[in-house]
Amino acid sequence: METNNENSRRNYLKYLIGAGVVVIVAGIGIYSLGTNKETTITETQTETQTQKILSGTIEIDGSSTVYPITEAVAEEFNKIHSDIRVNVGVSGTGGGMKRFTVGETDIANASRPIKQKEIDNAKVNGINFIEFSVAIDGLAIIVNKNNDWIDYLTIEELNMIWKPESTVKYWSDIRGGWPNKEIHLYGPGTDSGTFDYFTDVINGEEGASRPDYVASEDDNVLVQGISGDLNSLGYFGYAYYIENKNKLKIVPVDSGKGPITPSHDTINTGKYIPLSRDLLIYVNVDSLKRTEVKEFVLFYMKHAEEFVNEVGYTPLNKNIYQNNIEVIESPGQED
Numbered sequence: 001m002e003t004n005n006e007n008s009r010r011n012y013l014k015y016l017i018g019a020g021v022v023v024i025v026a027g028i029g030i031y032s033l034g035t036n037k038e039t040t041i042t043e044t045q046t047e048t049q050t051q052k053i054l055s056g057t058i059e060i061d062g063s064s065t066v067y068p069i070t071e072a073v074a075e076e077f078n079k080i081h082s083d084i085r086v087n088v089g090v091s092g093t094g095g096g097m098k099r100f101t102v103g104e105t106d107i108a109n110a111s112r113p114i115k116q117k118e119i120d121n122a123k124v125n126g127i128n129f130i131e132f133s134v135a136i137d138g139l140a141i142i143v144n145k146n147n148d149w150i151d152y153l154t155i156e157e158l159n160m161i162w163k164p165e166s167t168v169k170y171w172s173d174i175r176g177g178w179p180n181k182e183i184h185l186y187g188p189g190t191d192s193g194t195f196d197y198f199t200d201v202i203n204g205e206e207g208a209s210r211p212d213y214v215a216s217e218d219d220n221v222l223v224q225g226i227s228g229d230l231n232s233l234g235y236f237g238y239a240y241y242i243e244n245k246n247k248l249k250i251v252p253v254d255s256g257k258g259p260i261t262p263s264h265d266t267i268n269t270g271k272y273i274p275l276s277r278d279l280l281i282y283v284n285v286d287s288l289k290r291t292e293v294k295e296f297v298l299f300y301m302k303h304a305e306e307f308v309n310e311v312g313y314t315p316l317n318k319n320i321y322q323n324n325i326e327v328i329e330s331p332g333q334e335d
Helices: 006-011 047-052 069-082 092-102 118-122 155-162 193-203 219-228 238-243 264-268 290-303 302-309 316-327
Strands: 011-018 021-024 056-062 084-088 108-112 131-142 183-189 214-216 231-239 248-251 276-284
Touching: 056 069, 056 290, 069 084, 069 108, 069 290, 069 302, 084 290, 092 108, 092 183, 092 193, 092 290, 118 290, 118 302, 131 193, 131 238, 131 302, 131 316, 155 183, 155 193, 183 219, 183 276, 193 231, 193 248, 193 276, 214 219, 219 231, 219 238, 219 248, 231 238, 238 302, 276 290, 290 302, 290 316, 302 316
Parallel strands: 056 084, 056 108, 183 214, 183 231
Antiparallel strands: 011 021, 011 131, 108 276, 131 231, 131 248, 131 276
């Protein structure tokens, strides 16, 4: 498995699904945007005049983890382009991919890379797309803020708790000296990319998890549950902890080199392993031919660092955002 630093540096890929090939983005342009209303605007006219003619609707769905970034971008973008409606849904990475790969949405938020079966479905439906990395995230292990016995958990203990055949029922089953009280587990639903990633790195198989826990694709539901339940334990994206840290307690994780607490520093430097991952958006190439979508994605990349910091995630290297912009602005190529 690639290290987190390698993940954050890796080049995004352009998937030419129609041709049944996956092609590295470098040196390959994005399709021509064709004739649109902006072609009548002269170079001497102001940016404000250009913005006024933009309208339309942009449909986005997917990861609840990526949602805070994309929603923040959409809100600021709409202040400039008030005639463009940006709808951002939260159906989980898997749910978002189901819609994206049949052409129902323009952009998919994802907290894991697209799966082969999703690539195949996109190919069947003639959906070509581009993958862009937008941030680095750590998965936070969370308990109730009044939990005064848990100091850290090891990867082995997390596996013992969450594996499909787990017999852990009480805190005392995990570690001697902990209360003989029943644990109440909270986590993402099976359509969530966070669920896929967590089960892969903790249980050794994507999707392998005990089923007896409170599951939701909406991380805010998990926050509410854990904050109101003394014997709760759960996991979700680090940004949701930052947003609610006054009512939650984060648990350091020991992967063999001592307990590490997730933070911007430990996530970005790869110290918080193995619970760090890339956050992504996937853009439909045909949608990118529409001026409003192109302008939105450009705005996203130009301001990504600001918004990623704002919602509590770790920004990527500036060069990655610049490379993303160059791909978006590159001359078009026909199918």
